[in-house]
Structures are given as C-alpha cells and as structure tokens.
Amino acid sequence: MNSIIEVKNLTKKFDDVTAVDDVSFSVNEGEIFAFLGPNGAGKSTTIKILTTLLNPTGGSVLIDGHNPVQNPDIVRRAFGIVFQDPSLDDELTAWENMEFHGVLYDVPNKLRRERTAQLLKFVDIFERKDDLVKEFSGGMKRRLEIARGLLHHPKIIFLDEPTLGLDPQTRNHMWTYLKELNKNEGTTIFFTTHYMEEAEQIAQRIAIIDNGKIIASGTPQELKQQESVSTLEEAFLSLTGKTIRDESANSKDRMRAMHRLHSKR
C-alpha cells in the first residue's frame, strides 16, 4: 500500500526541551489512523509539523509525497484540519466562514457554494447558515469546523481531539460521516483523542507517543495482545504509566480565562 504520510526520525526541539524525539511512522493512503498519547507527549507538536505550522529541527516528513518545509502550498492543499482549539471567526456567519476557506483554497465559486450547502446540511447547520458563529453552541461550532475542513476535498484530514466536549449524539454523527467519507472517497483520517474506546472502535491502526517518542504501534488488536489486556485503555495505561501529566498553562490559556470572565452575560 502507498503511504501518504511518511515520517522519519522526526525531531523538534524548543530551546532545551525536546518535544518530539526521533519519531518515525507512516500512514497508508485511505487509512484511519489514531495518534495517541498523554498530555504533553508531543502529539500537537507533531501535527503542527505535519501541517506546515512548525518547521522540524531534524528528520524528514513527506505528505502525499511532498515536503512541508519545501513545498508548503502543495502540502496545504492536500490536507484539511480540525484543530484542537476553535479556529472559526466568531464575528462572521457560518456561511462566510465557509466562503473564506473556499476562496483561500481556490475552490471555484459554483462548486464552493454547492459543496458548502451540502456540507452545512450534512452537519445540520444549514438553517443557521446566516447566523454569526458567536451565537452557536460548542457542538455546532465543532460541526462547522469539520464541514470547513472538508470543503476543499482534502486527501488527508487531521483531527486533533475532534470529539472533545461533544455529546454522544454529535460524536456518533460525526464519525459516521467521516467513516463514510473514508470509505467512499478514500480520505485518509489522522486523529488524536483521549477517549480510548473511540480509538479502539474507529482506528485501523494506532501509534502511541510518550515523552516525544513512539512507544508502540499497531492495530488495536495487536496492542492489546502485546500488553495482554482486554481493552485499549488498559493497554494505553500499561504502556504510558499512571502518572498524571501536566502541561504548563501558556499565555493562550490565561487569555481564554480572561475572555470568559469578560464575556459572561
């Protein structure tokens, strides 16, 4: 099988901290791949490198055959991403957010409108398309982000904790759609999650990263067998230990807290 994401000996250092340490893995075209790990393990940093937001310190990355550092634009067209944190413009309507995205990705006018309507219907926010995003609930925003990430028909979709804070209905709905997309269009899905049962049910293959290193990879079945346990959660805990990890609060978190304080009505 063709590998669409190829990571070899990837390293990323921030000053004296090594966030990603000699990581290698590959994802096959059309695969649903889960990238798991405790907080601060290096998941988000890896995703940022794969999606051209950060340059690696060492190692090589190929996305659909292209290097994100040398050919960022070709790579950027190949993937869609749903970030861990919201990335919509609250002051624009749902429709305008889609328009903005479509124009930036050169989706022709007519096609853009057709697809936007179709995607918004699918994620059940078509009736609210002309409302400002700031009036949306958390779940609706998440759904809109997913619709937006799919607008330019990417070959790969990255989902960084896409189901965080979603109710089971929405989660179910979202995965049904993504699995269908994966089956019908062959879209490769790369996701992270802290819900182990989700990873177990959905992922075809899993890699577990801890302290910047890949410590295990394989199908959910293989991982369970390797650790001789019956659930992925147990396998995960036995691999990564039970210590609780802390991510230091960064300025972003402080800012959010401040914003929440001020926007309370």
Added chain:
Amino acid sequence: MKKIYILWLRQIKRYSRSKSRILGSLAQPLLFLLALGYGFGSVYQQAGQGNYINFLAPGVIGMSIIFTAVFSGIEIIWDRQFGFLKETLVAPISRLDIMIGRTLGGATVATIQGIIVLSLSLLFGFHPYSWLGIFPAIVIMFLIALLFTSLGTMIASLLEDMQGFQLIMNFLIMPLFFLSGALFPLDGLPKTLSIVIRLDPLSYGIDALRILLINAGHYSLRMDIIVLGAITAVFLWLGSYFFKRIQI
C-alpha cells in the same frame, strides 16, 4: 488577488458589525474636538491664531486614524489567541499575501473612521479651505492608516498576548499622538520638542492634512508625502518581516 480581497473583506465586515467599536472609537475624537476645540477656542483666537476648531480638526482626524489603525493591526493577537490565525496560516496562501490583505483591510477601516470624524467635525464648525481638498486629504488619510496598521501588525507579531497592549498604548501610541502637533501649532516651539516632533511620522500626516484642508502647514506637502511614503514602505516591509516569523 481574490484571496487578498477576501481577507480585506473580512476586516471590513468585522468592523461594520461591531457597532460598539465604531461608536466607542468616535467618542474620544469627539471629546477632544468639543472640550479642547471650544475650551481653548477663545484663548487661541486672542493669541491671534484664528479659529482653533479649524486648526484642531485635522489633528483629531489623525488621532482617530492612528488609534483605529494600530488597533486593527494588533487584532492579529486576538486572531492568534482565538485560533483564527491558524486557519489562515495552514491555507495555501503566502504569509506576505495574508499580511497585505489584512493591512489593506485595517487601513480601509481606519480611513473610513477618519472620514466619519471629518464629517462630524463639519457639524461642529469646521470649515475646510476648499471642498476639493477633501479628496487628496482622504488619500493622505489612507497613507497614514497604512503606516500605522503596519506598525500594529509589527507589534502584534512580537507580542504573545494582550498584556503588553496597555504598555504599547501608553508608551508608544499616546506619545506618537501628543508629540505630533495634532493639538498645537509647530511654530516657535522649544528646540528639543520640535526635534522630537520631526521624528514622529504622524506629524507629517497631520501637516499634510492641514495643508490640504485648511491651507496652513508647517512643512511642505511634498516633504510630508515623501516622508510618509518612505516610512509607510519601511513599516510595511517590517510588518511583513515580523509577520512571517510568527509561529503558532
């Protein structure tokens, strides 16, 4: 081109939707125009300088532009904190184009704000020297706006969060405004002050506005335009240089 347009359009839409921001940023220029304009009017007249409202209006227009423009540039910090910047940074568009689209949008918004203040000042007794001068004055307003939006972009690219914003306001924007000759004539000033004023780009913007709107300036229009143009070019370059270095 279309991508730059959509980035521009976004700035315009955001501005036209935040009614509170429009009203809020009109309050300050109005206060200056009314309190200072009427307050110092008679003293200014007795000193033989003529109508203070006429003198002050171009300065207050400049003030509303510098504040709106710097703020538009600094909005990048919010986009960064609330995630939208990532959406543009992973899209197939160069950072330079992102910066250009945003800066043009921010500068347009600041120019509109300047035009609104100009119209309001007409209501409070401002008489332009020639109505035709208003059109080139709008071009100058746009140039001032472009300069200070780029400055805002530069600041925003260097700051992590809004905590430094107050500092920038008090130690950079306020001095730029107060030391620009927006409020007082530039003739017969102490030597040090007049040197400081010469170093402030806003001085040239306001001087150009005065020449075009009330036919009274300190420097020449040619010099104003050359200095403004050159500094705008440098700031645009610096703005895009620092914007390119942003890492999320």
